[in-house]
Amino acid sequence: MSGTTSKPLVVEDGPRGLFQVARRAFTDERILNAELESVFNKCWLYLGHESEVARIGDYLRRVVARRSLIFNRDQTGKLNAFFNTCPHRGAEVCRDARGNTKTFVCFYHGWAFGCDGALKSAPGADRYSADFKAQGRGKLVPVPRFSNYRGLCFVNFDPAAESLESYLGNAREYLDLVIDQSDTGMSIVDGMQEYAIRANWKLLVENSNDGYHAATTHATYLDYLGNTHAKGGEVALSGVGRDLGNGHAVVEYSSPWGRPVARWIPKWGEEGRKELDAVRTHLEALHGPEKAARIALKNRNLLIFPNLVVNDIMAVTLRTFYPLEPGYMNVNGWALAPTQESDWARQYRLDNFLEFLGPGGFATPDDVEALESCQAGYRNSLESGAEWNDISKGMGMEARYDDEIQMRAFWNEWNRRVSPALEAKERQA
Amino acid sequence: MNLPSRIEVEDFLFTEASLLDNWKLKEWLALYTPDAEYQVPSTDLPKDANPRNSLFYIADDFPRLEQRVIRLGKRTMWSEYPRSKTRHMVSNVRVLDANDDQSHVEAAFCVYRTKWGNTDLFVGRYDYLLRRTAEGLRIRRKRCVLDLDGLRPQGRVSILL
Numbered sequence: 001m002s003g004t005t006s007k008p009l010v011v012e013d014g015p016r017g018l019f020q021v022a023r024r025a026f027t028d029e030r031i032l033n034a035e036l037e038s039v040f041n042k043c044w045l046y047l048g049h050e051s052e053v054a055r056i057g058d059y060l061r062r063v064v065a066r067r068s069l070i071f072n073r074d075q076t077g078k079l080n081a082f083f084n085t086c087p088h089r090g091a092e093v094c095r096d097a098r099g100n101t102k103t104f105v106c107f108y109h110g111w112a113f114g115c116d117g118a119l120k121s122a123p124g125a126d127r128y129s130a131d132f133k134a135q136g137r138g139k140l141v142p143v144p145r146f147s148n149y150r151g152l153c154f155v156n157f158d159p160a161a162e163s164l165e166s167y168l169g170n171a172r173e174y175l176d177l178v179i180d181q182s183d184t185g186m187s188i189v190d191g192m193q194e195y196a197i198r199a200n201w202k203l204l205v206e207n208s209n210d211g212y213h214a215a216t217t218h219a220t221y222l223d224y225l226g227n228t229h230a231k232g233g234e235v236a237l238s239g240v241g242r243d244l245g246n247g248h249a250v251v252e253y254s255s256p257w258g259r260p261v262a263r264w265i266p267k268w269g270e271e272g273r274k275e276l277d278a279v280r281t282h283l284e285a286l287h288g289p290e291k292a293a294r295i296a297l298k299n300r301n302l303l304i305f306p307n308l309v310v311n312d313i314m315a316v317t318l319r320t321f322y323p324l325e326p327g328y329m330n331v332n333g334w335a336l337a338p339t340q341e342s343d344w345a346r347q348y349r350l351d352n353f354l355e356f357l358g359p360g361g362f363a364t365p366d367d368v369e370a371l372e373s374c375q376a377g378y379r380n381s382l383e384s385g386a387e388w389n390d391i392s393k394g395m396g397m398e399a400r401y402d403d404e405i406q407m408r409a410f411w412n413e414w415n416r417r418v419s420p421a422l423e424a425k426e427r428q429a
Numbered sequence: 430m431n432l433p434s435r436i437e438v439e440d441f442l443f444t445e446a447s448l449l450d451n452w453k454l455k456e457w458l459a460l461y462t463p464d465a466e467y468q469v470p471s472t473d474l475p476k477d478a479n480p481r482n483s484l485f486y487i488a489d490d491f492p493r494l495e496q497r498v499i500r501l502g503k504r505t506m507w508s509e510y511p512r513s514k515t516r517h518m519v520s521n522v523r524v525l526d527a528n529d530d531q532s533h534v535e536a537a538f539c540v541y542r543t544k545w546g547n548t549d550l551f552v553g554r555y556d557y558l559l560r561r562t563a564e565g566l567r568i569r570r571k572r573c574v575l576d577l578d579g580l581r582p583q584g585r586v587s588i589l590l
Contacts, residue, residue, distance in 0.1 A: 190474060191473065194471075194581065195580035198582065220505050228496060346481065350480065350481065350484060350485075351488075354484075359580050360485075360587075362497070369508040
């Protein structure tokens with residue numbers, strides 16, 4: 001057994017107010033392999049939103065945890081997730097990013113499959129055994145588990161996984177607050193932000209619901225709000241952090257920025273006030289004043305373990321990210337919005353999104369820089385005295401939005417899954 | 430207006446590129462009209478995508494572009510301080526058509542950004558609307574359409590393309 005990997009990856013000592021994560025968790029290839037096995041092969045992973053394949057025959061290709069998948073709606077309206085590989089010799093049967101089709105045809109030898117994955121035809125079928133199809137051969141292989149929570153579709157590569165509902169657990173309340181923004185349903189807006197960060201994927205987990213970094217990392221964004229937004233009605237950043245169990249966590253807080261659902265700011269003028277008053281009144285009719293106020297005024301940065309971020313902030317973004325190497329991840333970002341909202345609301349929502357979020361926003365690029373800077377610092381991760389991250393903020397106190405309880409929730413679940421897998425690998429080695 | 434000559438347009442675009450590579454961003458901003466738009470669409474969108482109903486990487490009106498330039502001048506813009514080195518290569522310039530005081534110009538671009546030992550390439554097509562003003566040509570709209578599948582590994586468009 002290797003001497004360094006037998007040391008704990010997470011250390012918690014409540015009485016001392018101490019919570020440490022070993023920095024080699026961000027740099028060690030063996031730990032990444034243990035994560036692939038014990039996290040990405042075992043947990044429910046976000047695939048896509050049902051609105052992306054709204055019509056019969058709609059499909060898209062999507063990479064999830066290194067697999068190439070097809071996400072589609074078949075002729076009966078049922079949603080499916082298949083491994084994108086021909087059962088014959090393996091070529092990808094879906095080669096367009098998205099589209100609408102009745103059949104997927106493998107160009108290599110011409111096998112054709114229905115939207116339900118069944119083999120429709122294969123050239124030279126008479127040269128296969130007469131009961132080829134009856135044996136169940138020649139079909140597209142569905143992912144072991146597929147489940148849809150109110151439009152959010154997930155896959156799980158572990159056939160024995162618990163149900164999605166049970167896995168989401170307490171996080172469902174927060175997903176509901178996002179989805180209940182609209183009684184006409186929610187949809188993904190056209191346009192996907194695909195980018196990469198030269199940093200470990202868990203740095204983006206931490207960053208996505210980190211209230212502590214806003215004042216410093218995003219100083220220029222806050223300057224921008226101050227420069228451009230008419231005065232009046234400013235609201236300070238303030239709120240709570242919560243451990244939701246199963247590694248899920250959330251921060252919920254008020255903020256100075258406007259929200260298209262539905263917090264008006266003076267910059268949006270009288271037209272905007274009318275729009276948002278109507279939205280708010282409708283929310284109150286649907287949900288009562290208390291829940292309507294929570295939906296409208298509070299921001300939520302939600303992590304669904306391990307890698308789905310739902311940030312309901314100045315706009316709603318969904319984000320997933322996957323490690324390719326310990327120090328490199330691919331990120332996918334989407335905008336989620338009420339399916340039916342006014343042109344005004346859609347435009348201001350996207351304006352708000354781009355102000356802060358994404359690779360060209362006034363905030364995300366600085367997050368990317370911070371994460372890459374952490375990863376650069378982890379070149380020292382094996383040096384005595386420099387091996388640990390401190391994740392103790394707010395321990396033993398009532399949790400605030402800018403504490404680190406939400407990160408401890410993630411790390412405890414991560415450690416529960418990854419450390420035994422790593423030790424098993426070390427024993428085998 | 431009469432079509433500006435390709436030489437005139439090239440001189441103008443090369444000046445713009447030089448201002449960007451020398452980080453003379455206030456001078457760069459002065460090349461834009463008060464109703465200017467500066468856009469970088471997401472890479473999966475169709476050619477005619479509209480930022481009012483589709484998610485772009487960047488869709489600035491002039492006030493936000495001005496704020497972008499202000500932000501790029503600050504030491505607290507961590508992603509561009511220390512500043513990256515950039516080189517804007519502009520070629521294949523074509524003046525497509527013109528009406529009233531505006532002309533439609535296309536050009537190919539390669540923008541190199543170097544920072545922290547990484548050199549990243551942004552490649553694509555510029556789609557310009559140029560306006561003839563008393564001060565010379567000015568940019569009414571610049572759309573930078575990336576010939577990429579995403580920003581991998583670039584990770585961000587924190588510079589101006």
